[in-house]
Amino acid sequence: MHSLEYREKYIKHHLAMKTILSVKRPRCTTRWILMLVLTFMFGLTGVNATYPVDPPSPPQLLSNGDDPKESVEMYIHNSEVMIFAKSYCPYCKRTRRLFDQIMRENANLDVIVNIVDLDSMEGQDGPLIQKALFELTGQRTVPNVFVGGKHVGGNDDMHALHHSGKLLAALEEIASTREL
Numbered sequence: 001m002h003s004l005e006y007r008e009k010y011i012k013h014h015l016a017m018k019t020i021l022s023v024k025r026p027r028c029t030t031r032w033i034l035m036l037v038l039t040f041m042f043g044l045t046g047v048n049a050t051y052p053v054d055p056p057s058p059p060q061l062l063s064n065g066d067d068p069k070e071s072v073e074m075y076i077h078n079s080e081v082m083i084f085a086k087s088y089c090p091y092c093k094r095t096r097r098l099f100d101q102i103m104r105e106n107a108n109l110d111v112i113v114n115i116v117d118l119d120s121m122e123g124q125d126g127p128l129i130q131k132a133l134f135e136l137t138g139q140r141t142v143p144n145v146f147v148g149g150k151h152v153g154g155n156d157d158m159h160a161l162h163h164s165g166k167l168l169a170a171l172e173e174i175a176s177t178r179e180l
C-alpha cells in the first residue's frame with residue numbers, strides 16, 4: 001500500500017500545500033480553491049494526515065506455528081547435549097566424531113546427545129532456528145553446541161574443551177545428576 005509511488009505522491013502534495021499556505025495572506029476563497037484542486041489532483045481521499053509508515057511485519061513462526069526462540073530454548077533445556085548442525089557441514093561431522101569417540105572410550109558414560117540438522121528441517125524452519133540461535137548466543141555458524149543447557153560454541157570450542165578435560169568432566173556430571 002505504501003509504495004514509493006504513493007510516498008512520492010504524498011510528499012509532492014505536502015510540499016505544494018506548504019507553498020500555498022505560506023503565500024502571503026492569500027485570499028481565503030483562492031486558498032480553498034487551490035486546496036480542492038490539489039486534493040483532486042493527488043487523489044488524497046482517505047490518506048492519513050500523518051506520514052505513512054509501513055505496518056510492522058508479523059513475527060515469523062516455524063511451520064508448526066511455534067516461536068523459533070521458544071523452540072530453540074526447548075531443544076536446549078530438554079537435551080543433555082544439544083548440537084545444532086547441518087548435514088553437509090565438515091565441522092559438524094568433526095563434532096559428531098568427537099562425541100562418538102568419547103562415548104566409545106567411556107563405555108559407561110550414559111549421556112544423550114541430540115543432533116538437529118537445520119538444513120533438513122521443513123520450509124524456513126532451519127534459517128529461523130539459526131537466526132534465533134544467533135540472537136541467543138551471538139554465534140552464526142554451525143555446529144552450535146550446548147552441554148547441560150550451557151552454550152559451549154562451535155567445533156573448535158568443543159575440541160578445546162575436550163583437550164582441557166572439561167568436556168568429559170561436564171558429561172560425567174550430567175550423567176550423575178540425571179533425574180531418573
Ligand SMILES: N[C@@H](CCC(=O)N[C@@H](CS)C(=O)NCC(=O)O)C(=O)O
Nearest residue numbers: 089090091140141142143154155156
Ligand atoms: N570455526 C567454526 C567453523 C564453523 C563453520 O564455518 N561452519 C559453517 C558450516 S560448515 C557455517 O556455519 N557457515 C554458515 C552457515 O552455514 O550458515 C567451528 O569450529 O565451528
